[in-house]
Amino acid sequence: MIPSNYLEKVYAGFLGMNAGIRLGAPVEPTEWTPEIIKDVYGDIKGYLKEYRTFSADDDANGPVFFIRSLIDEKRKDRFTANDVANAWLNYSREGIGMFWWGGEGISTEHTAYLNLEKGIPAPLSGSAETNGLIMSEQIGGQIFIDTWGMLFPNNPGKAADYAEIAASVSHDKNGLYGARFMAACIASAFSAANIDSVIEEGLKTIPTDSTYATIVKKVQEFHERHPDDFWKCRNYLEEEWGYDKYTGVCHIIPNAGVCVLALLYGDGNLARTIEIATMCGWDTDCNAGNVGSIVGVLAGINEIPENYRQPINDFIATSSVSGYLNILDIPTFVKSLALLAYELAEEVAPTSLVDSYKEEEVYFDFNLPGSTHGFKTDFPFKTFLKHNQRQGYTNSGVLEIFLDRMIEGERSRVFYKTFYRREDFNDEKYKPTFAPKAYSGQKVSMKILTERLRGNEFYLTPYVRSTYNKELIELNKIVLLDNEWQTIEFTIPETDGTFVDEVGIIIESPSTLTNRAFGKIYLDEFHIYGSSNYSIDFSKQSIEFLSVTPFAHHRGNWQLKDDAMIVESETDCSSFTGHYYTRDGSINATITPLSGCHHAIIFRAEGIKRYYQVGFYGNGNVALHLQDFGLSLLTSNNFDWVYGRDYNFEVLVRGNNIRFLIDGKEIINFNDSRYTHGMFGFSMAERGSCSIKDIKVKT
Known part of the structure; x- marks a missing residue:
C-alpha cells in the first residue's frame, strides 16, 4: 500500500536532492579538496554561492528524464534496459546538456551514449565487457536513480531492481550495486525509524561480498568506534579507499563511502547530512544529492530548513531537448511522479492528487506544504512572498x-x-535551453483574496513582459474587494514574434504617507491554458547556450542571419521548440533550401527519436516520414523544387489527419495515429543547408 503521506514525502525527497546538488555543485571540481573546502568555507551551514538562477545539473537531469521511459514505452508488463536507453537517446542532444560529455573512454555516460548510437544495445552499452571495469564502475550508476526509489515506497527490492535496469545502460558491477543500494535506501526511508535501518535495507539488495557492501560495512564499523568526528572517518576513507586506489574520473566506491559517512554522522538531519557530504569533497553534488534524497524522504517536508528551501523556490532548470519541460516546477513534477507510482502499484490515486495535476497546462494550487511554484517579486523591500497553509479558495x-x-x-x-x-x-553549466510555458492567445486565470489591514484599497493590473525589450504589457486595472474571492482572467496578448517571460500581476495602492496600505493578498489556482496563436521573428531572437532561442538543437550548426535561422550540417540534424503537449493546430514557415536533398518540418515530436516530419525528400519529391528510432516512409508525392527559392510550408494536424501544403497547395493528406502530441521544429536527414523564417503557430 502506498502510504497516506506519500506525496509530501516525495516532495521532501526531491527538494532534499536538489538542496544537496545545489550545495555541493560549487566545490565539485577536483581542485576543491576537503582541506581547501574547510579553509575557504569552514563548517558549512548554508549554500556556498548566491545564484540568480541555479544551473542545470546532470544529477537532476537523469532522475527527471530517464523515468520517462515508463511513460513513453507504454508497457507495464516488462521493463528493460532498452526502454531506458530509448529515453537517453530521445531526450539527450548529442554533445550538449543532460550529462557530462567528457569524451569517449573518459566520461562513462558519453561512452554509453556513443555505444547506443553505434547500435550496441543496453545493457551491453554500459557493461564492463564493452567498456572495461573501471569505466563501468564510475559514480553515474547511483546518481541518476533517485526517482526510482521514490516510485516504489516501502518496496526497496523493487526499487533496486528498476534502478539496476536503468543504471545498466551505462554502468556495471559495483556501478549497479550503487544504483540498487541508493534506490533501496530511498524506498525504505518512507517508513523507516532511523538512518541505520535505511542503510540495512539498502545492504539487503546487494551482494554481501561486493566491494560496495564492504565499504558500507567498513564505514558503519568506523562510525561505531568514532561516532563524534566525521573528519576522522573521511581521513580513513582517503587512506584506505581513496581515488588513488579506485581510478577513473570519479569512481563510485570512494564516493559511496562518503555517502554512508554523511548519512551516519548526519543522523537523519537533512541539513547536517548534505553539509557533511559537501565538506568531504570528491563528487560533492552527486553525494549530497543522493543523501539529500534519502534523508528528505526519511525526515519529511517540515525538516528542510528554510535557508536551503527558499532559494530553490520550487524551480529547477533541466537540459533535455524539450525547452518546455526544462522549466520544471517541482510540485507539478512530484505530482506526476506520484500518479505514476499509483499506476505502477495498481492503486487508485487520491482524488485530490488527480484534480491538482493538469499535465498539458500550467496549474498551481499551492496545496503542498510550503509550496511557492517559483513565484517572484521585483519589489522585495515592500512585498514578501510565502506559503500560507491555512487559507485557500x-x-x-x-x-x-x-x-x-x-x-x-x-x-x-x-x-x-x-x-x-x-x-x-x-x-553555462549543462547548457539548458527553453521554450515558453505561456503563449499569445492562451488564457490566464487565478483566484485572489484581499485582507486589507490599513490604508486605501489595493489595485491589481494583470500583465505580461516581453523577453525581447522587457516591455510590460499591462491589461485592465482591477480594484480588489476586501475579504472576497475574486477570479482574475485575461488573455495573453500578441507579442509580435517574441515571447513573454513573466506572467503576473502589478499591485498598487493610492494610499498616502499618513495612511499607508498594509495587508495581504492571497493567490490560489493559478492557471495558464487554452489555444495559442503566435509567431517567431528571428530578428528578435538570440543565440544562447549554443542554440537559437527558443529552440534546442541536436547536431548541425544553427545561426542567425538576415532575420532567418540558417542551418548547415555535415550529418542529419534537428531542432525543436514549442509546447510539449501540443495536439492539433497548424505550423507555417518559409523554407529556403540551399544545399542537400532533405528539408522538413517536424511536428508532434516527443523527442529526438519520436516525431513526424514532412518536406522535401530528394529531387522532385515531397515525403511524410515517421521517426521512431529510425525513419520510415508514410507517403510521398511529386513536387519540383529548386535551391534558393522561398517556399511556404504549412502543416495542419487534427486528430489522426495530417495535411501538408506548399504555397497554399495541398501536397499530402494522410492519416496516422502513432503520435498524438509534441513539439515542432525542423530537420535535415542528411548533409545540407537551408534557411528558415516567418514561423507562425496556431494550436
Whole structure:
C-alpha cells in the first residue's frame, strides 16, 4: 500500500536532492579538496554561492528524464534496459546538456551514449565487457536513480531492481550495486525509524561480498568506534579507499563511502547530512544529492530548513531537448511522479492528487506544504512572498503576498517566470535551453483574496513582459474587494514574434504617507491554458547556450542571419521548440533550401527519436516520414523544387489527419495515429543547408 503521506514525502525527497546538488555543485571540481573546502568555507551551514538562477545539473537531469521511459514505452508488463536507453537517446542532444560529455573512454555516460548510437544495445552499452571495469564502475550508476526509489515506497527490492535496469545502460558491477543500494535506501526511508535501518535495507539488495557492501560495512564499523568526528572517518576513507586506489574520473566506491559517512554522522538531519557530504569533497553534488534524497524522504517536508528551501523556490532548470519541460516546477513534477507510482502499484490515486495535476497546462494550487511554484517579486523591500497553509479558495494552501506600507506611486510585480534566458544564469553549466510555458492567445486565470489591514484599497493590473525589450504589457486595472474571492482572467496578448517571460500581476495602492496600505493578498489556482496563436521573428531572437532561442538543437550548426535561422550540417540534424503537449493546430514557415536533398518540418515530436516530419525528400519529391528510432516512409508525392527559392510550408494536424501544403497547395493528406502530441521544429536527414523564417503557430 502506498502510504497516506506519500506525496509530501516525495516532495521532501526531491527538494532534499536538489538542496544537496545545489550545495555541493560549487566545490565539485577536483581542485576543491576537503582541506581547501574547510579553509575557504569552514563548517558549512548554508549554500556556498548566491545564484540568480541555479544551473542545470546532470544529477537532476537523469532522475527527471530517464523515468520517462515508463511513460513513453507504454508497457507495464516488462521493463528493460532498452526502454531506458530509448529515453537517453530521445531526450539527450548529442554533445550538449543532460550529462557530462567528457569524451569517449573518459566520461562513462558519453561512452554509453556513443555505444547506443553505434547500435550496441543496453545493457551491453554500459557493461564492463564493452567498456572495461573501471569505466563501468564510475559514480553515474547511483546518481541518476533517485526517482526510482521514490516510485516504489516501502518496496526497496523493487526499487533496486528498476534502478539496476536503468543504471545498466551505462554502468556495471559495483556501478549497479550503487544504483540498487541508493534506490533501496530511498524506498525504505518512507517508513523507516532511523538512518541505520535505511542503510540495512539498502545492504539487503546487494551482494554481501561486493566491494560496495564492504565499504558500507567498513564505514558503519568506523562510525561505531568514532561516532563524534566525521573528519576522522573521511581521513580513513582517503587512506584506505581513496581515488588513488579506485581510478577513473570519479569512481563510485570512494564516493559511496562518503555517502554512508554523511548519512551516519548526519543522523537523519537533512541539513547536517548534505553539509557533511559537501565538506568531504570528491563528487560533492552527486553525494549530497543522493543523501539529500534519502534523508528528505526519511525526515519529511517540515525538516528542510528554510535557508536551503527558499532559494530553490520550487524551480529547477533541466537540459533535455524539450525547452518546455526544462522549466520544471517541482510540485507539478512530484505530482506526476506520484500518479505514476499509483499506476505502477495498481492503486487508485487520491482524488485530490488527480484534480491538482493538469499535465498539458500550467496549474498551481499551492496545496503542498510550503509550496511557492517559483513565484517572484521585483519589489522585495515592500512585498514578501510565502506559503500560507491555512487559507485557500477550495483547499488549504495559497501564495501569501504581504504588502508592507505601500503608498501611491509604488508598484510591485508578482509573477511566474514563463521563459528563461542566458542573462538569468551565472554560468553555462549543462547548457539548458527553453521554450515558453505561456503563449499569445492562451488564457490566464487565478483566484485572489484581499485582507486589507490599513490604508486605501489595493489595485491589481494583470500583465505580461516581453523577453525581447522587457516591455510590460499591462491589461485592465482591477480594484480588489476586501475579504472576497475574486477570479482574475485575461488573455495573453500578441507579442509580435517574441515571447513573454513573466506572467503576473502589478499591485498598487493610492494610499498616502499618513495612511499607508498594509495587508495581504492571497493567490490560489493559478492557471495558464487554452489555444495559442503566435509567431517567431528571428530578428528578435538570440543565440544562447549554443542554440537559437527558443529552440534546442541536436547536431548541425544553427545561426542567425538576415532575420532567418540558417542551418548547415555535415550529418542529419534537428531542432525543436514549442509546447510539449501540443495536439492539433497548424505550423507555417518559409523554407529556403540551399544545399542537400532533405528539408522538413517536424511536428508532434516527443523527442529526438519520436516525431513526424514532412518536406522535401530528394529531387522532385515531397515525403511524410515517421521517426521512431529510425525513419520510415508514410507517403510521398511529386513536387519540383529548386535551391534558393522561398517556399511556404504549412502543416495542419487534427486528430489522426495530417495535411501538408506548399504555397497554399495541398501536397499530402494522410492519416496516422502513432503520435498524438509534441513539439515542432525542423530537420535535415542528411548533409545540407537551408534557411528558415516567418514561423507562425496556431494550436
